[in-house]
Amino acid sequence: MKKTNITESHIDKMGPRIAIIGAGFSGIGMAIRLKESGYRNFTIFERSDNVGGTWRDNTYPGCACDVASHLYSFSFEKKSDWTSVFSDAGEIYQYLLSCVEKFKLENHLKLNTTVSEMRFDSSANEWAVSTASGEIFHVDMIINGTGPLNKPNIPKIPGIENFTGKVFHSSKWDHEHQLDGRNVACIGTGASAIQFIPEIVNRVESLKVFQRTPTWLVPRFNRHYSYLTKWIFKNVPVVRNLYRLFLYWRNEYYGIAIIGYPFFNNLLQKASKLYLRTKVKDPKLRKKLTPSYQIGCKRINISDDYYESLQRPNSDLVTEPILSISSTGVMTTDGKKHECDTIIFGTGFVTTKYLQPMKIYGSQGKELTEQWAGSAESYLGISVAGFPNYFLLLGPNTGLGHNSVVFMIEAQIEYVIKALRYLKKSKKSFIDVKLERQVTFCDSTQNKLEKFSWGSGCDSWYLSENGKNYSIWPGFTPSYWWKTRKFDVASYHVS
Numbered sequence: 178m179k180k181t182n183i184t185e186s187h188i189d190k191m192g193p194r195i196a197i198i199g200a201g202f203s204g205i206g207m208a209i210r211l212k213e214s215g216y217r218n219f220t221i222f223e224r225s226d227n228v229g230g231t232w233r234d235n236t237y238p239g240c241a242c243d244v245a246s247h248l249y250s251f252s253f254e255k256k257s258d259w260t261s262v263f264s265d266a267g268e269i270y271q272y273l274l275s276c277v278e279k280f281k282l283e284n285h286l287k288l289n290t291t292v293s294e295m296r297f298d299s300s301a302n303e304w305a306v307s308t309a310s311g312e313i314f315h316v317d318m319i320i321n322g323t324g325p326l327n328k329p330n331i332p333k334i335p336g337i338e339n340f341t342g343k344v345f346h347s348s349k350w351d352h353e354h355q356l357d358g359r360n361v362a363c364i365g366t367g368a369s370a371i372q373f374i375p376e377i378v379n380r381v382e383s384l385k386v387f388q389r390t391p392t393w394l395v396p397r398f399n400r401h402y403s404y405l406t407k408w409i410f411k412n413v414p415v416v417r418n419l420y421r422l423f424l425y426w427r428n429e430y431y432g433i434a435i436i437g438y439p440f441f442n443n444l445l446q447k448a449s450k451l452y453l454r455t456k457v458k459d460p461k462l463r464k465k466l467t468p469s470y471q472i473g474c475k476r477i478n479i480s481d482d483y484y485e486s487l488q489r490p491n492s493d494l495v496t497e498p499i500l501s502i503s504s505t506g507v508m509t510t511d512g513k514k515h516e517c518d519t520i521i522f523g524t525g526f527v528t529t530k531y532l533q534p535m536k537i538y539g540s541q542g543k544e545l546t547e548q549w550a551g552s553a554e555s556y557l558g559i560s561v562a563g564f565p566n567y568f569l570l571l572g573p574n575t576g577l578g579h580n581s582v583v584f585m586i587e588a589q590i591e592y593v594i595k596a597l598r599y600l601k602k603s604k605k606s607f608i609d610v611k612l613e614r615q616v617t618f619c620d621s622t623q624n625k626l627e628k629f630s631w632g633s634g635c636d637s638w639y640l641s642e643n644g645k646n647y648s649i650w651p652g653f654t655p656s657y658w659w660k661t662r663k664f665d666v667a668s669y670h671v672s
Contacts, residue, residue, distance in 0.1 A: 193317040193597070195219035196306050198292055198535075201230020203322030203570035203586050205273055206251055209280045210590050213253075216597060220314070221282065222306070224291040228277055230324065232270040237350040237369060238376035240266035243397075243479050247417070248424040248581045251276070255421070257411035261401045295319055296538040297565060302606060304566070317606070320593060322570040323535075325648070328527040330638075332364070336502040342518040347373060348526070354519065358382050362507050362517040364499065366392055367638075370523025371478050375486040384492045385515045387499055387507065390475075390636070391468045393449050397479040425580065429653055432579035435473040436652065437630035446472040456484035465496050473630030475637045476578055525638060539564040540609070553647040554619045556668060557661060559589050560610035565670075568593050573647040574622050576639075578631075580654050588654075588661045595664035607672050614668040625651035 195216065197204045200223035211219055227233055242249050246259040249269070254276055260268055277283060291309040298305055306314040329346040337344065345351045347369040361381045363370055366388045378384050402410075410417040434445035449472060457463045466484070487494050497509040506516040537545040541563055548563070555561045558575035559568055568589075575585050596608060626632050626646045631639060639648040650657055 192216050192218040193600070194303075194315070195318045195320060196295075196304070196314060196316040197221040198295075198319065198321045199223065199230065199323040200225075200228035200286065200288075201232070201322060201324055202273065202583060203324055203590075204228075204230075204320075205276055205282065206583075206586055207320050207322060207570060207590050207593065208282050208285060209251070209253070209276065210594055212280060212282075214594050214597070219285055221286050222290050222292050222308070223286060223288050226289055227274075228286070229270045229273050231348075232266050232273060235266055235348050235350075235369070236352070237347045237373045239372040240369070241372060242266075242269060243368065244428075244581045244583075245424045247421045248428070249583055251583065252421075252587060254279070255414075255417060257414075257417055258407045259402060261399055263397060263399045292535055294536040294538070295567075296536075297540050297567075299540050318566040318568070318597075320568045320570065321537075321572075324571045325526065325576065329522070330524045330527045331522055332524060334364075334499055334502050336508075337520075339504050340502050340520060341504045342520065344520045344522075346522040346524070356380050356519065359519045360517045361385070361519045361521060362387065362515060363521050363523055364507075365389070365522055365524035367523055367525040368476060368478050369525065370521075371480050371483045373521075373523065375480070375482040378486040378489050378492050382491065383517075384489075385495055385507070385517060386487065386492065387495045387509075388465070389498070390470075391466050392475065393446070393468050393472045393477045394452065394466075394483060395445075395449055395477060395479050396452055397481045399481060425584070428580040429655070432653055435477060435579040435630060437471070437473055437628075437633070442472060442630065449477075453484070457488065459488070462487065462494060465494055470635035471630055471633040473578065474633045474635035475639070537564070537567070539567070551642040552645065553641065554615060556610040556615040556618050557589075557592070558585075558650075559592055559661075560608075560615075560669070562610050562612040562615045565607045565609035568596070574619075575650050575657070576648045577654065578649055584654050585650065585657060588658050592661040592664060599664050599666060603671070605671050608669040609672075610669050614665075622651055 195211065195218060197207055197219055200221050204221050205228060208219065208221055225233060241263050243263065245262050246264040250256055250272060256272055292306055293309045294307040296305045304316050304319050306316060306319070329348045331346055343351065343354050356377050357380050359381050360383045361377065362385045363374060364387045366386065374386060434441035453463060453466060457466060486492060495509060495515065497511045500508045500510045502508065503514065506514045508514050539545065543563060545561065545564065553573035555569060555573045558572035561567060570589050571582060571586055576582060577585060600606065600608065623645055626649065629651060631646050631649055639646045641647050
C-alpha cells in the first residue's frame with residue numbers, strides 16, 4: 178500500500194495534519210473555518226466525484242429542504258438571492274459549490290476517494306486513514322462529517338428480486354426511466370415521498386401509494402422572493418440578518434410544540450388536523466391519513482400539495498400491509514394484487530447505523546460501530562471515549578426536528594476549533610473524552626428524550642434497535658450552543 182502524509186507545498190507544515198471525511202455541509206463548513214482560523218494542513222476525503230453530500234445525491238423531482246433557506250445556510254456565508262423561502266436541492270447544491278470556490282477549497286479536496294478504515298496507532302500517536310484504493314494517509318486528527326443521511330433504507334420485502342419492472346430508491350432516482358404512462362407503486366410516505374409524489378402524479382397512468390403509518394403534516398407556505406426583496410437582502414444586510422434571526426426564533430417557538438409541552442403540542446396537533454380536514458373532504462381517506470400517535474414523536478412533514486395529489490383520479494392510498502412482491506405487482510395482506518411496472522421506495526435512510534461501512538479503530542483496538550452495537554454513545558455528539566483526536570460532526574443525538582441542523586453543525590465546528598486552539602496553546606497533542614463524562618451525558622440525554630414527544634411510544638426511525646433514541650437533540654438549540662460554547666477541558670484526558 179502507498180503511504181502518504183497529508184503535507185503539501187501549499188500547506189503550513191507546522192500545523193496538525195487533519196483529515197476531514199465527507200464534503201457535505203459539515204465537511205465544507207469545517208474546512209472553511211479551519212482556513213479562517215489559520216489551519217491549512219487538511220484534506221477533505223470525498224467518495225463521490227464532487228462535493229455536496231445529500232444535496233448532490235438526491236435529485237428526485239421536488240427535492241427541497243424543509244427548513245427556510247436563509248436559515249439552512251452558513252452564518253458566515255449568507256446568501257441574499259435565494260429563489261424561494263424553501264429552496265430546492267439544486268439551488269442548495271450550487272450554494273455549496275460556490276462556498277468551495279469562494280474559500281478556495283479545491284486544492285484540499287480528494288474526490289473519488291472512499292475511506293474504508295481509520296485506525297489509531299498508539300505507538301506513533303497518529304491516525305492511519307486507509308482508502309478503498311489502497312492508499313494510507315497518516316494524520317494527527319480526524320473530523321468525520323459523513324452525517325446520517327447517506328444510506329438508503331430499502332425494506333426487505335419477499336419476492337422483490339422477482340419483479341420484472343424498474344425498482345429504485347428516491348435517493349438514487351433513475352432519470353432515464355420515463356414515468357409518463359407508467360403504473361407506479363410508491364412504497365413509503367416519508368419526507369422524500371411527500372415531495373416527489375405531487376411531482377409525478379400528473380405524469381403517470383396510475384399511482385399506488387403504500388402507507389404503513391400516516392404522518393403529521395403542516396402546510397409549507399412556500400413562495401418565491403420578489404426582485405425587490407432580494408435587492409433589499411443584498412443591499413441592506415441588516416434586514417437579511419434580522420430575517421434570519423426571525424426564522425431561527427420562530428422555529429424555536431415551533432419547537433415548544435414539537436418537543437412536547439402539552440398545551441402547545443395539543444395546539445399544533447389540532448392545527449394539523451384542521452389542515453387535513455380542510456384539504457381532504459372524503460372521511461374515509463381522511464381517516465387513513467390521521468395519525469394515532471402524538472405529534473412530534475416522528476418527524477413532522479410539510480407540504481402544500483401532498484393531500485391534493487392523493488385525491489387525483491389516478492391515485493390510490495393503500496394502507497393494508499405489504500405481503501410480498503410478484504413479478505408484476507405488489508401483494509397486500511388482504512389478498513389484493515396491485516399491478517405496476519415501476520416501484521419507487523420513499524422509505525428514507527438508515528439513520529441509526531452511524532459511519533458504516535467504514536471501520537474505525539480506537540486506542541484500545543476496538544472498532545467503533547462494534548463498540549456501539551446499537552447504542553451510539555458519544556459526548557455532545559462530537560467525541561467518543563477511546564478515540565483520541567477523533568471528532569464527529571452531526572453525530573449521535575444532534576439531529577433536530579424543529580430547526581436547522583446547520584446551526585448544530587456550526588456549534589460543533591466551533592467546538593473543534595476551540596479544541597485545536599487549546600492543544601496549540603497548551604502544547605499538547607491529544608485529547609480523549611473521559612468515559613465517565615460520556616456516560617453521564619448519554620444518560621442525561623436519554624432521560625430527557627423519554628419525557629418528551631420522542632418517548633411517547635411510536636415506532637420511529639429516530640429509534641435504534643435497542644429502542645433508544647440516538648438521533649435527536651432533546652431540547653432547544655440554544656441549550657446545545659451553551660454546552661458547546663467553550664471547549665470543556667475537564668471532560669477530557671489530555672496528553
